[in-house]
Every structure is written in C-alpha cells, then in structure tokens.
Amino acid sequence: MKTRALWQVLVASLFWMALAPVLADVVPIKIGVVAPMSGSFATYGRQIEAGIGTYLLESGDKIAGRKVEVIYRDNAGPNPSAAKRLAQELVVRDKVDILAGFAFTPDALAAAPIATEAKKPLFLPLAGTSVVTTTSPYIVRTSYTNAQVGVVIGQWAAKSKFKSVFSIVSDYGPGIDAEIWFKRGFEGGGGTLAGTLRVPVTNRDFAPYLQRIRDAKPEAVFVFLPAGDPMVAFMRSFAERGMAQAGIKILALEGWADGDTLAAVGDAAIGAINSGYYSTDHDSAMNRQFMATYATVTGGKLLPNFLSVASYDAMKVIAHTIAQQGGKTDPDRIIEAAKGYKLESPRGTLLIDTETRDAVQDVYIRKVEKIGGKLVNREFDVYKMVKDPGK
DSSP states (O other): OHHHHHHHHHHHHHHHHHHHHHHHHHSOEEEEEEEOOSSTTHHHHHHHHHHHHHHHHHHOSEETTEEEEEEEEEOOSSOHHHHHHHHHHHHHTSOOSEEEEOOSHHHHHHHHHHHHHHTOOEEESOOOOGGGGGGOTTEEEOSOOHHHHHHHHHHHHHHTTOOEEEEEEESSHHHHHHHHHHHHHHHHTTOEEEEEEEEOTTOOOOHHHHHHHHHHOOSEEEEEOOTTHHHHHHHHHHHHTTTTTTTOEEEEOTTTTOHHHHHHHGGGGTTOEEEESOOTTOOOHHHHHHHHHHHHHHTTSOOOOHHHHHHHHHHHHHHHHHHTTTTOOOHHHHHHHHTTOEEEETTEEEEEOTTTOOEEEEEEEEEEEEETTEEEEEEEEEEEEEOOTTO
16 A cells, blocks of 8 residues: 555656646746836836837747736826835735836835745836835846936036036935935035025926026036926926026936927927936947837837836846746845846946846936937937946
C-alpha cells in the first residue's frame, strides 16, 4: 500500500511539473494602473495609457511567453483616499502582480504602504517629490524628480547671467521641492531670488500674483504648476498682462511645453525656457520610432509627452525584470533586476539608480520656438546623466 501511495504521489508530481509551463502561459501577468482617466487631469491618464499601449503594440502583449493584462482604475485627479482604496482593490480583488500609475505625489504616498505590505512592485511615471521612493522598497520611478530638473534650470539660469528671478509654485510637495532646488541651483551660481509665492494647487486666477511679480521687476519668473489647466491659465494670463513685453522671461520645468499645452496656449508660449528629460523634438531614431507607433495607438489625436515616455519605459523595465526570471513575477527579484538597469529610451539613456530606484538621465534645457509655423520645444543645452539631488 505504501508503495502504491508513493507511486501516486510521484505520478501526480510529474503531472503538475509537466503542466506548470502550460499554466504559466495561461495565467496572465496582471498590471494594475491607477490614473486620472476623467476630470481636469484626464490628460495624465490618457498619456499613461497611450505610453503603455505603445509598448504593447511595439513589443507584443506577452512577456517571457505570458500574456500581459493591464487593468485601469480611475482616481480622477489627486485623491489619496481613492488611490489607497483602488490600490487595495487591485491587490486583493484583482490579484495584480504589479502596481503602476499614481501620478500625483499624495496618491503615490497613499499607495506606498499597500505596495510594501502586499510586496507589490509599484512603478511611477510621475509623482515627482524626491521623498516618494524612500517610502517603500518596492517603488521604482521612471520619470524624474522636481529637485532633479529644478536644480538644473537654476544652475543654467545662473550660468546664463540671470541676476534676479521671482519664484511662483503650487503649494504642495512637488512645488515646494521645485522652489527649494531651483533656489539652490540659482543662488549657488550667484543669482538672487526677487521674491517667492506659493499658490493653492486648485488656483486658476493668476492675475493678482502676476501683478506682484511685475512690480518686483525681475528678469525672469520661475514657475511650477501641475501640468494641464493650471499651466494654460498661467500662460494666458502672463501674455494678457504683457509680462514678456515688460522684459520678464519664463523659466519652468518638465511638462510646461508639451504638445497639448502648446496647442492650448499658442504663440504666448514662445520664448519660455524649461528643463526636462523629454521633448517630441528630441532627435533620435528611437524617438522617431516611438512617435510613429504612438500615433498609431492614439490615431494621431494626441502627441506624446513625458508621462507617456515614462510609462513606456516602465513597461520596458517591467519586461526586463520578468524576463530575467523566465516569466516569474517574484516581487523582490523584480526590484533587484530593476536596480542598475540601463536602457535606451525615446528620451536618451535611462538608468535606474541602484540605491534610490530613481531615474538617472540627461536633463535638457529647451526653448519654445515657432519653426515652419509650428510651436516646438527645442533642446539647446544638456546636463548629462543627472541624479536626484534630493536624496
């Protein structure tokens, strides 16, 4: 009887061993994405979805032989309580292998404990406050930090002999980070801040703030606001109040001069100088290929921006880390394989920092110009392989 029982166990073991590769092919890799798919920040969600879609169209919907299933959940803008709830639902109910999205810092901070407790890798295409990646060992950020691009444009402004700059930022983590690091870069090079203003994140009326800036008579204004409607409102008000005619230039960060923003603002954006890691004007074969595939995914109705590139690259990193395991999704091995991974991106070279799990990359200085009747965010200077200085 014992021999028969052992034989049955052996047969059963051999059966499941033979079946395991088949099951691996059948069971999908689930990626749960929380992003604003509606509301005033819906463009964030569209860019994230299009970036992921571009990767899947370009590389196929399988990683190491396993089908990829992407599950989207809408948190309609900065909403930490909703972000936490949706992350929990994706982990518990949908049983995702990986979390992604959470574009706003408060949302990423709310999701971080879920990622840690459930041991789910969390890939961020934004959430630009430096501290975010320190809140969970399972976070990987494929975008940038505001400190990273803020210190660079501060250094560039000082190098370019700007002496007096006024700062206006949204009053929350990313804005405060941007203000602090622009100031360090600018004053470290000999410049002086003419004044600082912090405005509510929801603010859309910039007229009184711009009057205060104009009265201070700076050479430039450094501005950080959430991408989308706030930027458009600021730029329109800047033009209406004749700030450029008063000799005041705009210095800004990533997202300031994306295709959607330029289309909404028009010629009022000409002359704005900004720092960041991606522009559609970036001259490389990979960027041209990326843009062509992206146009297929979006039907030509949307231009890519930094969010879509960060999402596209996040999928590349995810694919690499799973392929390294032969199709398995062990969370600790995903994180270890991500650390130190270097890849070519539409932005140029992207390196995931071994210690911080943040993006190390070239930061470009760009200027909005009108070329052939088209507004272009044109690169004209570069700071090579910049790390986040905030950690």
